[in-house]
Amino acid sequence: MYRKPGEDEEEEDTPPPFFPPKDPEPETTTTPQEPSLEYDDETKQLIEKAKQARETYSEVEGRYLDITNKIREIEVTFETDFGPNDEFMALQGQCFELTDLEYTYKLCPFDSASQRPKNGGTETSLGYVLSTTLRKYH
Numbered sequence: 001m002y003r004k005p006g007e008d009e010e011e012e013d014t015p016p017p018f019f020p021p022k023d024p025e026p027e028t029t030t031t032p033q034e035p036s037l038e039y040d041d042e043t044k045q046l047i048e049k050a051k052q053a054r055e056t057y058s059e060v061e062g063r064y065l066d067i068t069n070k071i072r073e074i075e076v077t078f079e080t081d082f083g084p085n086d087e088f089m090a091l092q093g094q095c096f097e098l099t100d101l102e103y104t105y106k107l108c109p110f111d112s113a114s115q116r117p118k119n120g121g122t123e124t125s126l127g128y129v130l131s132t133t134l135r136k137y138h
Contacts, residue, residue, distance in 0.1 A: 080092070095107065095108040103116065104116055111128065112126075112128050112129065113127055
C-alpha cells in the first residue's frame with residue numbers, strides 16, 4: 001500500500017466506513033391514464049357501423065379465401081395424371097407408411113415421399129410423386 005510521507009501507521013488499522021443500505025424506493029403502481037374522450041351520439045353510431053362493417057368484411061374475406069382454395073384444389077385434381085382411366089384417383093389424399101429396421105417411409109401418392117429415423121429425428125423428403133407415368137432412365 002502506498003503511503004504519503006508523514007502518515008501514521010495507526011491509521012492503517014481504522015476500518016473502512018460503514019454505509020447502511022438505502023431503503024428501497026416505493027414502487028409506483030400508477031399508470032398514465034388515457035384522456036377520456038366522449039363522442040356525441042352520431043359519432044358513436046358511426047363508430048359502431050364501422051366496427052360492424054370491418055367484422056362483415058373479415059367474414060366475407062375468409063369465405064372468399066376458402067372458396068379460392070377449394071377451386072385451386074379442384075384445378076390441381078383435374079391437372080393430375082391418375083392413369084389412363086383415372087383408376088388411381090382413389091389414392092389421392094391417402095398416405096402409406098412402411099417401417100424397416102432403421103426408417104419409417106411414408107408415401108403419399110400424387111404428393112410426396114419421405115423417410116424419418118425410427119429413433120427420432122426429422123423427416124427427410126425423398127421427392128414428389130405427381131404422375132402415374134413411369135419413365136425409363138438410361
